[in-house]
Amino acid sequence: MEQRVVFDFEIEFTNGGGIQGQDFRLDISGESISDKELADHIVQDLRLLMVGKVNILNKFYIQEKHKRTPADAPSPEKLIDLSHTIFDGLVTYKGLPAPIICDFLSRENSRGKYEEGTEFQIGKIEMVSNTGTYIDCPFHRYEHGKDLSEVNLEAFANLEAVTIDAANAMEIGADYFKGLEIRNKAVLVRTDWSKNWNTDAYFENHPFLTKEAAEYLVECGVKLVGIDSHNIDDTRGNSRPVHTILLGAEILIVEHLCNLYQLPESNYLFSAVPPKFKGVGTFPVRAFATLP
Structure with missing residues (x-):
C-alpha cells in the first residue's frame, strides 16, 4: 500500500x-x-x-x-549544483595562491561576548578571485570593461541554456555549435574534464575552445559560455583568444564547472551569480541549473 x-x-x-x-x-x-x-x-x-x-x-x-x-x-523544479567546493588549500590554477580559510572569531573566543549559551563564528577568507568555479566579466580582460558591479543581474541568473556534448574532445571548434539554437542562450560545454579536479592531471592538456569557435559564438549572439575544464583557452601558450573575443563582446565566461553530465541538451535555466564587487572582473559563483 x-x-x-x-x-x-x-x-x-x-x-x-x-x-x-x-x-x-x-x-x-x-x-x-x-x-x-x-x-x-x-x-x-x-x-x-x-x-x-x-x-x-x-x-x-x-x-x-x-x-x-x-x-x-x-512537479517541483530540480536544481543541479554545477560548482566545485572551495576549501582551505585548494589549488584552482597553478601559480596562483590557494585560499586560506580560517576563523576571525572562533566560537570559543566568542563566548563571554554575548549572553550565556550564545556563541558565533566569523570566518576569514584570503584568496585570489580566480578560485573554484568562477565567472569572468569584461573587466577581467579589459581595463575599461564592465566589472562585477556593472554587469546587470539578468546576465547572471535564469538564463535559458543548452548543453554541448564535447566529451573526449580537446580542441572544440565551431562545428560543435552549428545547427543548434544558441542565440541569447547560456552555452555550457561538457568535456567531463572535471573528473580530474584537484589532481595534477587537471592542469595539463585540458579541453579548450578554439578562436574560430569563439568568433562563431559571438556571431550567434550567445549570452554566456561555460566549460567544465581548467580553462576555456588553450593554456599551453601565452595567447588567450577566446577570453579576448568573448569578453570583448561582453559575453560572460564560467570556468571550472562540474556535473554537466546531469544536464539535458536544452530546456533548462542556468545561474551563476557573484557578489557585487567594484573593481573586480572575476569571482567564485555557486553555479546551478534549474530543470522543470
Missing part, C-alpha cells in the same frame, strides 16, 4: 483571520514528511496568500492508496 499523512492544521493570515482543517489527508512519496513541508503543501494546494503562522497538529501516517494520479501531482 502507499503512504498518506493525516493531520489537522491551523493557519493565521498576516492581514487578520485564519482557517482550520481537521483530518486532512495528503499523499506522500516517503515514509514521513516534516511539518514545514506539510505547511508548504497546504499553502500551495489551497493557493493561499498572506499566510503567517501555520500549526500542524495530531499528525500520523496510514497506508492507503493514493488518491491523486501522477498527472495531478505537482
Whole structure:
C-alpha cells in the first residue's frame, strides 16, 4: 500500500483571520514528511496568500492508496549544483595562491561576548578571485570593461541554456555549435574534464575552445559560455583568444564547472551569480541549473 499523512492544521493570515482543517489527508512519496513541508503543501494546494503562522497538529501516517494520479501531482523544479567546493588549500590554477580559510572569531573566543549559551563564528577568507568555479566579466580582460558591479543581474541568473556534448574532445571548434539554437542562450560545454579536479592531471592538456569557435559564438549572439575544464583557452601558450573575443563582446565566461553530465541538451535555466564587487572582473559563483 502507499503512504498518506493525516493531520489537522491551523493557519493565521498576516492581514487578520485564519482557517482550520481537521483530518486532512495528503499523499506522500516517503515514509514521513516534516511539518514545514506539510505547511508548504497546504499553502500551495489551497493557493493561499498572506499566510503567517501555520500549526500542524495530531499528525500520523496510514497506508492507503493514493488518491491523486501522477498527472495531478505537482512537479517541483530540480536544481543541479554545477560548482566545485572551495576549501582551505585548494589549488584552482597553478601559480596562483590557494585560499586560506580560517576563523576571525572562533566560537570559543566568542563566548563571554554575548549572553550565556550564545556563541558565533566569523570566518576569514584570503584568496585570489580566480578560485573554484568562477565567472569572468569584461573587466577581467579589459581595463575599461564592465566589472562585477556593472554587469546587470539578468546576465547572471535564469538564463535559458543548452548543453554541448564535447566529451573526449580537446580542441572544440565551431562545428560543435552549428545547427543548434544558441542565440541569447547560456552555452555550457561538457568535456567531463572535471573528473580530474584537484589532481595534477587537471592542469595539463585540458579541453579548450578554439578562436574560430569563439568568433562563431559571438556571431550567434550567445549570452554566456561555460566549460567544465581548467580553462576555456588553450593554456599551453601565452595567447588567450577566446577570453579576448568573448569578453570583448561582453559575453560572460564560467570556468571550472562540474556535473554537466546531469544536464539535458536544452530546456533548462542556468545561474551563476557573484557578489557585487567594484573593481573586480572575476569571482567564485555557486553555479546551478534549474530543470522543470
